[in-house]
Amino acid sequence: MLLGLGNLLLGDEGLGVHVLRRLVAGYHCEPPITLIDGGTAGLELLPLFRDHARILMIDALDSDRPPGTVSLIRDQDIRRALEVKLTLHHLGLAEVLALLALLDEMPAELVLIGVAPQRMALDLELSPAITAAIPAVIAALQSVLAGWGVRLTRSPRKGSKCAGAQT
Numbered sequence: 001m002l003l004g005l006g007n008l009l010l011g012d013e014g015l016g017v018h019v020l021r022r023l024v025a026g027y028h029c030e031p032p033i034t035l036i037d038g039g040t041a042g043l044e045l046l047p048l049f050r051d052h053a054r055i056l057m058i059d060a061l062d063s064d065r066p067p068g069t070v071s072l073i074r075d076q077d078i079r080r081a082l083e084v085k086l087t088l089h090h091l092g093l094a095e096v097l098a099l100l101a102l103l104d105e106m107p108a109e110l111v112l113i114g115v116a117p118q119r120m121a122l123d124l125e126l127s128p129a130i131t132a133a134i135p136a137v138i139a140a141l142q143s144v145l146a147g148w149g150v151r152l153t154r155s156p157r158k159g160s161k162c163a164g165a166q167t
Helices: 011-026 043-051 075-080 088-102 128-145
Strands: 001-006 027-030 033-038 054-060 070-074 110-114 152-156
Touching: 001 043, 011 027, 011 054, 011 128, 033 043, 043 088, 054 128, 054 152, 070 075, 070 088, 070 128, 075 088, 075 110, 128 152
Parallel strands: 001 033, 001 054, 054 110
Antiparallel strands: 027 152, 070 110
16 A cells, blocks of 8 residues: 655645655556555554555655655654654654554554655645655655565556555
8 A cells, every 4th residue: 555644735744645646647556556645644544554564655754854855764663753743644643553563463564755844834835845856756666666566657648547546
């Protein structure tokens, strides 16, 4: 499952959802995978995490790196990366991961592609630094998915999409 996270009303915070929409509009996955717009959901994501063995998340992530820096974080390191909360959905995501660990129901593989934001303010658009980072985010997605046996390619035909998109 691929999960795009973020608040579209807060500029760079909406990165995960923006990338997910780009994938739905112009990419093909073989075999098909489930794409979920997780938005700002918190504990509501718990059933999704229980139902999938591999979860790949995309989100803006606070870091000490320059804006637009892409980080690939895996498994237990994700909980540490979420210690600094950019918005309330990070609190919810941290709680989901803590509950899964407590219940011994953690997915077999969990990956977060995080991007250091430039601007977290009321705005529907991504900042220039984050927009410029999107090709690197997609390359990271392709790399992780390839390791899972999924081929993510730019769709040459209109209407050819990754399957299973849910919002």
